[in-house]
Amino acid sequence: MLYCVGDIHGFTGQLDRTLQLIEADGGADAPIVFLGDYVDRGPNAKGTIQTLIDGQAAGRPWTCLIGNHDLMFWRFVTSGITQDAHILSNKGWLHHRLGGNTTLASYIDADDLQAATGMTNFATEGLDPTPTDALNSLKELAQNAVPKEHLDWIAAQPRFYQTHEHTFVHAGLRVGVPLSKQTEEDLTWIRDGWLDSDADHGNVVVHGHTALDFPQHHGNRVNLDSGAGYGRTLVPAVLDGGKWFTLHETGRTALTPTT
Template sequence: MFYAFGDIHGQMTQLDRALALIDADGGSDADLFFVGDLVDRGPDSRGVIQTIMNGQSAGRPWHCILGNHDLMFHQFVKTANVLHPQILSGKTWLHHRLGGVRTLASYMQGVELDHPDWISWDHANEHGLDPASDSLLAAFSDAAKDAVPAAHLDWIAALPSFIKAPHDHIFVHAGIRPNVAMEDQTQSDLIWIRDGWLDHTDQLDAMYVHGHTALDFPQHHGNRINIDGGAGYGRPLVPTLFDGTGWFTLDDRGRTPLRP
C-alpha cells in the first residue's frame, strides 16, 4: 500500500491536515509519493519543502519528484531566469498567476506582495510590456541567494523526474510522451507536457500517476490518474492511496474509491 499527493503549491496548512489523515489511516511509516510542484501560489513554500526534507531525514519512506514550479524556483535563485518557453502566455515566474513572488516571500523578510515594483511587474506582464529592469531582477535574485538555504536548492536539484512504484505504477509530474521509452523521455516533457498526453486514451505500459494539470478533484482516467486537485487555487489537498487492489481518496470520513 502507498499514498500520494498532488501539487501542494505552498499550502502548508493543507499539507499538515493531509499528513494527519494519512497517519491516522496507514500510520507514520506509510510509503508516500509527492508528484512535485511543492512551491508557488500558496503562502508557505519554504515550510512545505522543509517538512518533506524533515520527514525524509527522520527515515520516513517519503518519495518526491521534480515539478516545473520547483525547477523555476531553483533556476531563479541560481540564475535570475524568469522566462520559460513552455509558458505560452509569456508570463514570467514572478507573475502573480505563477506565484513565484509568494515563494520568495516565504523565504525573504520584507518581500511585500503589494509593493509597487511587483504591481508594476504584473501590469507590464499582463500587457506584453517589458516586465522589469535587469537591475530589479538581479536585486531580487541576489536577495534570494542569501535567503534560500543551500540545502533546499541542493535537495531540489537532486529530485528525480519520475519514480517507479510497486504494482506497475510510475509517478511523474506532468506526464509522458506516449509510445516513448522512459529513458528517452525529456525532462521538459516529464514536467511540462499536456498536448498529446491528456488526450491519449490508449492503454499504457504502466499506470501513470501525475499532477500538473489542476482539476477540481483527483480523477482516474483508466490509463492514468491525475491527483492534482487544485490546492494551488485554494481547493483542498486530497490524499490518495493504492491499497494493492484499487485507488481511493482519503478525507475525514475515511476512504472513497477512485475509479475510472
C-alpha cells in the first residue's frame, strides 16, 4: 500500500487529521508521498514543514515532493524574489491570493511585520506591489527568522517520485517529454497542455497543484488537490492492489476513473 496527500498550504490541523486517518488505515509507519505546496494561504507553514521534517527524522517512510509555492517561499527568503512569470495575473508572492504573507506571519513576530510594512493586517491582507523598503525589511526579517534547516529541506527534497505503475509530481508533466527531460518549472507549475490531455503517459501520473472540490481520477492521471488552500478538506488517498481509494473517518471510498 502507498498513501498520498495533496496540497496542504499551511493548514496543520488538516495535516494532523490526515495523518491520523492514514495511521488508522495503514499504521504509524505507512509509506506516504506528499505532493508539495506545504506553505502559503494557511496559518502555519512553519509548523507544516516542521511536522514533515520531524516525521522523516523519526524514520517515517515519507517522500515529500516540492511544489511551486514552496519554491516561491524559498526564492523570497534566499533572494528576495516575489514575482514569477508563471503567475499570469502578475500578482506577487506577498499578495494575499498567493499567500506568502501568511507564510511569513508564521515565522515572524507580528510587531516586526508591522514595523516593516506599516500594516496591522499584513498577515491577512498581504502587500502587493511591495515598496522597496518594505520588501528589503521583510527579506531581512525572513532570513533571520526562517530556520536554515527549513530552507535546506526544501532545496533537498525531490521534484518527482516514481513506482512501477505511477509517477508522482506536484503539478504535472509536459506531454510527450520523457521524465528525465522534464524541467522543474513543468513539474511544479504546468497546467496548459496537461490538464486537458487524454494521452497515455505510460504510468498513471498522480499530482496536485490544481485545486478541486474533491480528488478526481481521470484514467491517465489522478488529481489529489482537494482545495485545502481554499478552506476545503484535505482528502488523503491510498493505492492498494492497483486501485485508488480516498480516506475518511468512515473508512475508504473507491476513487474510480471518470468517464
